[in-house]
Amino acid sequence: MNNKTDVSLKNFFIFNSAFGAKEGEEAKKVLYYHPITDTTDVQIKNVGLVEGIIQFCENFKPSGDINSVHMEKTRQLYFQAEKDYWLVMTLNLPTVLNTKEGSQTTDYSEEDVQDNVYEAVLKQAYYMYRLFYGTFKSIKDVANLMMTLEIFYKTYLPLDKQTFLKVQCFINLLESTYPIIQHTAYLSGIEPDDMKFVYQYLIGTLLPANMETELQGGSMPRNSASPFTVLRNGRFITGPSNLKLAKTIGKVPKMFLFSGGKQEEYHLVVYRALSASVFNRLNVRLFKELDAFISPKLVTIASDIAEYCSKQVITPSNLPESAPRFIYFNKLNLAYKSTVHLDNKQTGNIACTKESLRLMADIKSTNSTLGSYGETIVKTMNDYWRK
Template sequence: MLLKLKLEHFYSRYLLSLKLNNSDILDIFQGLQFLPLDKITFLKVQCFMNLVEAMFTQIKYTAFLYNDQVVWSGLEPEDMQVVYNYLVSTLLPAHLEKELHGGSIPRNSPSPFTTSHYGKFVTGPASVNEPNLIGKSPKVFINYSTKPVSLYLVVYRALSATICLFVDKKTSLLIDFFKSLDSFLGPQLTTLVSSVAEQCSKHVTVTPESCTKYLYFNKLNLAYKSTIHLDNRCYSNVLTTPEVLRIITDIYNDRNRLNEAGEIIIKTISDYWIVGKLSNLREFFVIIQQKSASIIEIDDEVKRLCEKQLKSIFFH
């Protein structure tokens, strides 16, 4: 009976959060989108997150995201995979929508705790007038495949940066704890975000609709990279057709035929060439729309793209 109640509690909420009509290959991968940074900026982020854990011993793990891309995570990839999917598909979109509709503090207004920065809690207090806030921070289970550990997930956001703090469940999540976090995180994070944003502005790339598009997934670290998707909102914001996405999914489902390495090439009646490559637990899908191309020309284009985008990865 207890199991039945727990399952009902979980699935009654979880099933409503699924948007099956907007799902595509990214939902199958459940991958992590990483943000490439130069060494100095990355070390700044890493040192800051280490400092947070040292200053607040209640915090067992941390993660840092910028524009919904992972910069730093202290979790194992499998744990971060679940947290990341929850953040980008459920928690952060709901938070931003609430802000845009005036249900929370306006997006560019100062922190409710201080006027010296623009950081605010996504899970936790909306203002200083909430005395008991345990119910505002969800519980997560880390290291679930070995020895599950229950922690509170406290999410803090400043400008385009999001910090995840995994807090010991024995901690009393009262207003004083959040005030201390806010006063420490807010000013330093605002400065750090400026450094990250400056680096990102140097590497902005525009993807023309007519160019060759690709999707890459690495099963070893669960990383993905896509020029098919304008963001990680999946199906609602893609630069190709539903037919092409279905074919990519079919190729993915047929990858068992390739054993550890191989290649599948498909041409559609609408002159799309879809190439799927598998090697060393890495999957690479290329979409080319070229009416008069031969299979040799398509193969050459895929090789060129591999050399340009995946220089350190060799497909055998």
């Protein structure tokens, strides 16, 4: 019965079109290439095609960069992250094997792969890198750059492949989310664009499901006299685990955040008390002060938030099947609400069909034509309404 294949990653590469301009030096353009099983010749050929397409299109002066190239069997997504630095991702389209009158044909489901979804995935690949290593340009030495790319994407890609297959990417598309507004409330000076990726990192990597258990489970007896005993004082998720003994800041991930076009280097410190997380740019001396300062205040705020969150979480799963589901996204403050997801992690575990999700992505992609004001109502073949 295995006559279907899902979308899969064919290759992913980063190149600089200004490098290796001389004939015979084309290999120098390639900064990172996945999978390594492709020979140098194949790599050069693929990069060459991409460059050819880019140059061809420029004859017609499009208003922006190329986003994607559709082929019968594959889909290619382009992202010029920095001048001349291009990230390219090629996907094998999902296929369905049809048997008609004895002969077998393979159909490629082009429409099941939506550009805007995978564009978001590709951009995330870059911004995640930038979060930890800074811009490509800032690393002067090409060999060094290639090394950081290698280190980063070697671990990044397999992880991302998983998410490809899930509706996770749909979340990326809808951009950032509702709890983020709580984080930003404590923060100032971080650009919203970076915020999204910080959030993605936290949700995807740092804070596994524990947030959910705290919120949904009995760890939060609302009417108990002494709630939150365990979590009362909060804790640092990154940084020193025991404050009293800490002499160094421990392993704190570095982050590169961008504000006003300038690149700044920060250390990421995630402080966790109940379900609120705070990051700060600090050094080790401030840790203890911070703990003392934030802890009591945060606990009260956080319990409020937690209370609120738990209501939020419970609502969707209690909804009857036929109730309308919605995704609300406010671009200005990156707030995001969803009744589509049944859990708080907002990956997978969705309440409606994949088709519907894709449909919503379709709707999203028409937003540009609608202008700043607009509304869309559609009725699907099986009588679902979307607005």
